[in-house]
Amino acid sequence: MKVIAATFFAAASLAVMTQGASAQAGSKTLDLVKQKGALTCGTNTGLAGFGLPDDKGNWTGLDVDLCRGIAAAIFNDPAKVKFIPLSAKDRFTALQSGEVDVLARNGTWTQSREAELGLMWVGVNYYDGQGFMIRKKLNLASALELNGASVCVQQGTTTELNMSDFFRTKGMKYEAVAFADINEAVKAYDSGRCDAYTTDASGLYGSRLKLVNPDEHVVLPEIISKEPLGPAVRQGDDQWFNLVKWTHYAMINAEELGVTKANVDDMLKSPNPEIKRLLGVEGDFGKGLGLSKDWAYRIVKHVGNYGEVFSRNVGDGSALKIKRGLNSLWSAGGIQYAPPVR
Amino acid sequence: MSLYLRHDEAPLLPPPARVGGALGWLREHIFSGWVSGPLALAFIALIVWILPDLVRFFVLDAIWTADDGAACRVQGTGACWAFVDRKLDFFRYGSYPGTEHWRVDLTLMIGTVLSARLLWPDGQKSRGGLLAFLFGIPLFIFLMIPGPAAVMREPGIELAILAGGVALAALLEFTKLRTLWVGIFFFFIFPVIAVYLLKGSAFLGLVQVDTNLWGGIFLSLLVATVGIVFSLPAGVLLALGRRSELPAVRFFSILYIEFVRGVPFITVLFMANTMLPLFVPDNWSPDRLMRPIVGFALFAAAYMAEEVRGGLQAIPKGQSEGAMALGLSYWQRMRLIILPQALTLVIPGIVNIFISLFKDTTLVAIVGIFDFLRAIDAARIDPVWSGPTVSPTVYAFAAAFYFLFCFGMSRYSQMMEERLNAGRRR
Numbered sequence: 220m221k222v223i224a225a226t227f228f229a230a231a232s233l234a235v236m237t238q239g240a241s242a243q244a245g246s247k248t249l250d251l252v253k254q255k256g257a258l259t260c261g262t263n264t265g266l267a268g269f270g271l272p273d274d275k276g277n278w279t280g281l282d283v284d285l286c287r288g289i290a291a292a293i294f295n296d297p298a299k300v301k302f303i304p305l306s307a308k309d310r311f312t313a314l315q316s317g318e319v320d321v322l323a324r325n326g327t328w329t330q331s332r333e334a335e336l337g338l339m340w341v342g343v344n345y346y347d348g349q350g351f352m353i354r355k356k357l358n359l360a361s362a363l364e365l366n367g368a369s370v371c372v373q374q375g376t377t378t379e380l381n382m383s384d385f386f387r388t389k390g391m392k393y394e395a396v397a398f399a400d401i402n403e404a405v406k407a408y409d410s411g412r413c414d415a416y417t418t419d420a421s422g423l424y425g426s427r428l429k430l431v432n433p434d435e436h437v438v439l440p441e442i443i444s445k446e447p448l449g450p451a452v453r454q455g456d457d458q459w460f461n462l463v464k465w466t467h468y469a470m471i472n473a474e475e476l477g478v479t480k481a482n483v484d485d486m487l488k489s490p491n492p493e494i495k496r497l498l499g500v501e502g503d504f505g506k507g508l509g510l511s512k513d514w515a516y517r518i519v520k521h522v523g524n525y526g527e528v529f530s531r532n533v534g535d536g537s538a539l540k541i542k543r544g545l546n547s548l549w550s551a552g553g554i555q556y557a558p559p560v561r
Numbered sequence: 562m563s564l565y566l567r568h569d570e571a572p573l574l575p576p577p578a579r580v581g582g583a584l585g586w587l588r589e590h591i592f593s594g595w596v597s598g599p600l601a602l603a604f605i606a607l608i609v610w611i612l613p614d615l616v617r618f619f620v621l622d623a624i625w626t627a628d629d630g631a632a633c634r635v636q637g638t639g640a641c642w643a644f645v646d647r648k649l650d651f652f653r654y655g656s657y658p659g660t661e662h663w664r665v666d667l668t669l670m671i672g673t674v675l676s677a678r679l680l681w682p683d684g685q686k687s688r689g690g691l692l693a694f695l696f697g698i699p700l701f702i703f704l705m706i707p708g709p710a711a712v713m714r715e716p717g718i719e720l721a722i723l724a725g726g727v728a729l730a731a732l733l734e735f736t737k738l739r740t741l742w743v744g745i746f747f748f749f750i751f752p753v754i755a756v757y758l759l760k761g762s763a764f765l766g767l768v769q770v771d772t773n774l775w776g777g778i779f780l781s782l783l784v785a786t787v788g789i790v791f792s793l794p795a796g797v798l799l800a801l802g803r804r805s806e807l808p809a810v811r812f813f814s815i816l817y818i819e820f821v822r823g824v825p826f827i828t829v830l831f832m833a834n835t836m837l838p839l840f841v842p843d844n845w846s847p848d849r850l851m852r853p854i855v856g857f858a859l860f861a862a863a864y865m866a867e868e869v870r871g872g873l874q875a876i877p878k879g880q881s882e883g884a885m886a887l888g889l890s891y892w893q894r895m896r897l898i899i900l901p902q903a904l905t906l907v908i909p910g911i912v913n914i915f916i917s918l919f920k921d922t923t924l925v926a927i928v929g930i931f932d933f934l935r936a937i938d939a940a941r942i943d944p945v946w947s948g949p950t951v952s953p954t955v956y957a958f959a960a961a962f963y964f965l966f967c968f969g970m971s972r973y974s975q976m977m978e979e980r981l982n983a984g985r986r987r
Contacts, residue, residue, distance in 0.1 A: 264929055265939035267947070272931070272939055274647055276656030276776065301773050303849065304929040309835045316838040318846070402952075409949070428947045431636060538630075538944035 248320055248452075248459040249293070249509045257299045260286035261319035264304040267425040268533035268541070269325045269345075269448075278302045281532045282323035284522050285344055285450055288466045289321065291521035292505075292514040311336050314453060321463055323450040325421075332451075341464040343449040344525075345533075346545040346554060348442030349381050350420035352427060355437050357414065362441035369394040371404045371413035378418055381444040405429055419446055424539045442545075462508045469515040471557035472497055473524035475548055480523040483516060497560050504560050515560070525555065619957065630946035640954040641946070648940045648955075653706060655776015655931045661761075661768060663718045665779050666707045668755045670726040672786070673702040675747045678733050679740065680973070695734065699726030706778070748790065772850035776931030778962070784854055784922040784932065789915050791858035796865025797904075801895065803870055814866070821863035826924060829856045834928035853925045861918050868910040872903030905981045912974035916967045934959060 252258050262283060263270035270280040278300075287297035305313050305324060314322040315337060325347075326332070328340040351362050351370070359365065362385075372379050374397040386393045396413050398404040405426045408416035418426065420442060427433045450467070452460050473479070476494050478486045486494055495501040498519075499512035508514065522528060529546060530536040547553025576585065592598040622639030624632050626646070633641035645652075654662055677698045681690075703723045711719045733743060759775070761767035775783070802814030821829075833852035847855075876899055884894040904911070926935035937955050941947065 264935070265942055267942050267944040271943060272651065272656055272936075273943070274651055275659055276651050276654065276774070278656075301771060303773060304931070306927065306929060309831070309928070312835050312839070316835075318838045318849075425942065425944055425947070428630070428634075428944050429949060431634075431949050433634070 248456045249462060252293060252320055256294075257301045258286060258290045258293065258321070259301045259303060259319045260289075261305045261310055261313050261322040261324050262286070262302045263324045264306055266325060268421065268537060268539045270302075270304075270323070279532065281345060281528060282325060282450065284528045284532065285323045285467060285470075286321065288470060288518045288522045289463060291517045292462070292466055292469075292508075292510055295511075295517050295521075297521040311338065314338060314451060317453070320459070321450055321452050325448045326451055328447045328449055328451075337454045338451045339454050339460055340447075340449050340451045341460060342467045343447040343555075344467055345421065345448040347419045347421050347446035347448050348545075349378055349417060349444040349446065350423050350442055351415045351417050351439045352408075352423045352436055353415045353439060355435055359439070362439045362443065363389060363391075365393065365415060366391040367393070368414040369396055369412075371396050371398065371408040371416045373397070373401045373404050373418065374399050377444070382417055385443040401426075402429075421533065421539075421541060424533075424541050428538065458509055462510065465508055465560075466518060467525075468557035469497065469518050469560070470522070470525040470528065471548070471555055472560060473515065473519045474526040475550065475557070478519055478524060480519060480521075480527055483519045487516070493559065493561075502561075618953075623954075630948045630951070633946070633950055634948040638950060640957070641948065641950045642954060644940075644946045644951050645955060645958050647946070648943075649708065649710075651777060651940055652933060652936050652958075653708075653777045654779050655936055656774040657770060657776065657779070658768070658774065661770055662707065662711065663715065663722060664758050664761075664767065664770075666703075666711070666719065667722050667725070668758050669702060669706050669779070669782070670699065670722050671729065671751060672747075672755070674699060674726050674729045674733070675743060675751060678730075678743050679747060691734070695727060695730045699723060699730060702726070772848050775850060777936045778933045780850075780931065781922050781933040784857060784925060785919045787854050788857045788861045788918045788922070792861035792865045792914070792918070793911070795858070795862035796869050797900065799862060799866035800869035800873060803866065804873060818863045818866050821860055822867070826857075826860055826921065827927065829860055830924065830928050832856075850930060853928055853930060857918075857922070857925070861914065864914055865911070868907050868914060869903065871910065872905075872907035873899065875906050876902050905978075908974055908978050908981070912970055916970050919966055919970070920963060933962065 260283075262278060263280075265271050266280070268280055269282045270278060273279050283302065286300045286302070290300045291297045293299075303313065303319055305319070305322070310322055310324050310326065311332070313319050322338075323344075325345070326340075327347075328343060332338060333340060351365065353359055353365075353368075365386075370382060370393055372382060372395055379395065379397060382393070382395065396404075396407060398407060401418065401422075404418075405416065407413060409430045416423070416426065420438065423438050427436055427438070430436055450463060452463055472493075473483075476486075476491065476497060478494060478497065483498070487498055487500055489495065492501065496504060498516045499505065499514065503512045505511050505514035511517075523531070526548075529543065533539045533541045534543065543551070543553060545553050546555055549556040576582075591601045618639040620639075622637065624638055624641050624643050627633060627641075627643035630641070630644065632638070633644065650659070650662070654665055657665060677694060681694065700723070703719075703726065707719050707722070732738075757765060758767070759770065760772070761769040763769075799814050799818060802810045803818065805811045805814070830853050833856045834849065837852065838846045880898055880902070881894060884898045889897065922932055923934040926932050926938075931939065937959050941952055941955055
């Protein structure tokens with residue numbers, strides 16, 4: 220501990236220096252990533268559909284694929300990502316301290332997190348919101364019919380507060396049955412302790428699979444809170460911010476233009492000028508991001524477009540089977556919308 | 562006269578039923594009094610009440626093979642062993658790349674054989690012990706870590722590792738290599754080999770495997786081994802330092818021990834993984850896995866120091882004075898006279914610390930390191946498998962693993978106590 224104490228004294232005096240230094244070196248995230256030879260991506264310690272190691276220990280998920288997309292754009296190799304699992308407590312510190320280059324850990328985009336923590340959200344790769352799950356046999360079609368219901372919920376979360384707001388504004392009565400652990404809450408709901416169970420909609424589908432008989436339960440259509448989840452970066456490196464942002468937008472644009480992992484090579488010959496620009500056949504749109512001409516081609520080729528990534532990780536192609544809903548493209552009734560590449 | 566004397570002994574009668582036989586045994590061991598009798602009955606009732614359900618859940622109704630969680634989600638089924646089977650490689654190695662698993666296997670094999678030789682000083686003297694050492698231990702670790710399935714996958718390399726383990730054991734045994742050399746090999750050369758083997762090096766032609774991919778049982782064993790191997794020598798030095806007559810050494814030993822004991826372990830972990838990167842430039846900050854391991858070892862050393870000091874205090878002053886009268890130097894006195902007695906006295910305490918260290922390895926999970934328990938938690942939420950029986954199954958599996966190791970350590974320490982404490986045994 221002698222050594223550590225000494226290190227801390229040295230470190231404390233260095234802190235001022237390095238903080239100044241990291242602000243200057245801020246515009247160099249891309250150079251640093253290239254120098255290290257891999258992107259360092261902060262991910263969830265384990266959230267089904269968003270960031271979770273599979274049977275072989277490979278990370279999979281919607282957030283994980285965004286990081287793989289960034290790596291594909293920079294290195295033309297989606298495997299050049301180092302995933303650092305972060306708990307909710309230390310995720311922002313890890314980003315601030317430069318331990319991770321990008322935080323793709325289903326973080327909710329809020330005003331105070333951007334204004335006070337020195338972070339910037341690059342966009343929203345999943346529009347989440349709080350929902351309710353009930354038993355089918357209750358025969359309710361809407362959360363507005365939940366008057367007088369008892370609801371299982373995790374203690375001390377925004378979920379609990381959102382629910383209280385919802386019932387209060389609608390003038391309905393309810394009984395909250397709170398549990399410290401989310402698994403306890405699910406179990407209590409399953410054993411019939413409550414009429415309904417509430418958490419973020421994406422989590423509801425995951426929880427449903429843990430129930431004794433998943434088919435007897437249904438997720439109600441109402442979403443009672445806004446939880447825009449997306450990747451975040453440090454402030455002060457606009458080039459890096461743009462690079463991460465446009466990786467996300469490239470995936471959405473690719474879906475909109477019908478460019479998929481399977482047909483991306485054929486699409487290089489497409490006469491559509493928008494596709495030509497996206498895939499780097501015409502113009503050099505990667506340059507401003509510090510990337511090569513075919514940056515978006517690489518993303519789609521290695522990872523896929525947004526629709527594919529969504530389906531594979533959380534949608535129809537996965538065990539979660541979450542509906543696109545708000546996350547559909549703007550042209551299909553959702554709010555996923557990307558500015559054009561030109 | 563002789564009429565009144567017996568010529569042959571009276572025939573031996575069996576002991577009264579209340580003393581001998583099954584009834585007597587029961588009477589003596591189970592129903593020996595007003596307290597133990599009803600208690601024993603209560604426990605028997607408890608076992609009869611619980612056991613059938615446990616057997617039904619974990620064995621009879623269990624699902625042994627399945628391709629996904631659907632079979633386990635059917636109502637009324639028991640434990641989902643198919644899930645454990647599918648995830649077993651993830652539990653063992655974490656994210657360590659599949660084609661490189663043999664490197665972990667090899668490291669574990671070398672480490673196990675070496676430590677078996679060190680920990681079991683005269684086990685090879687009997688024929689059974691020799692066979693166990695030569696074949697039993699390599700085979701045991703082989704079945705535990707790569708497992709039989711690995712032989713199917715990569716028969717060549719995995720069987721070579723098993724053969725290598727047997728060969729190493731034979732080499733240690735038949736060359737009669739002195740324990741001192743085995744110790745030097747284990748403590749100084751083996752760690753270097755292990756690091757190169759596990760991390761990879763271009764020189765040896767091994768692919769680099771970053772520590773963020775390490776995980777599972779392998780990582781738990783690694784953290785525990787580093788903690789245990791480092792904490793004992795460091796603890797002995799600190800304990801001696803605390804009793805030293807040199808003020809500077811004593812002061813720093815006391816400062817270190819009291820500081821570390823005054824800080825919760827979780828704080829150390831957070832300092833290492835959350836605060837440290839804030840202070841040092843990116844390129845300086847040490848490996849993300851090394852930080853908690855070093856913290857873990859340093860932390861354990863402080864506790865060990867106090868345990869050892871307890872043993873030192875129990876040795877009468879006369880021992881040291883006698884040794885001085887023989888003209889022994891300080892280190893000779895410590896090495897030959899004081900420490901062997903002191904350490905023997907505190908074996909229960911030392912093993913206590915080892916066991917708690919082993920279980921504390923699970924705490925590294927809170928800084929995002931995928932130890933065995935964390936790997937289980939991550940696997941548990943896989944939507945392909947998640948179901949109501951998955952958690953009980955996999956936690957039972959984890960409990961069995963930790964129990965096996967902790968109970969093993971405890972039995973081993975009892976054996977050593979018997980051996981070393983022959984002069985004090987009551």
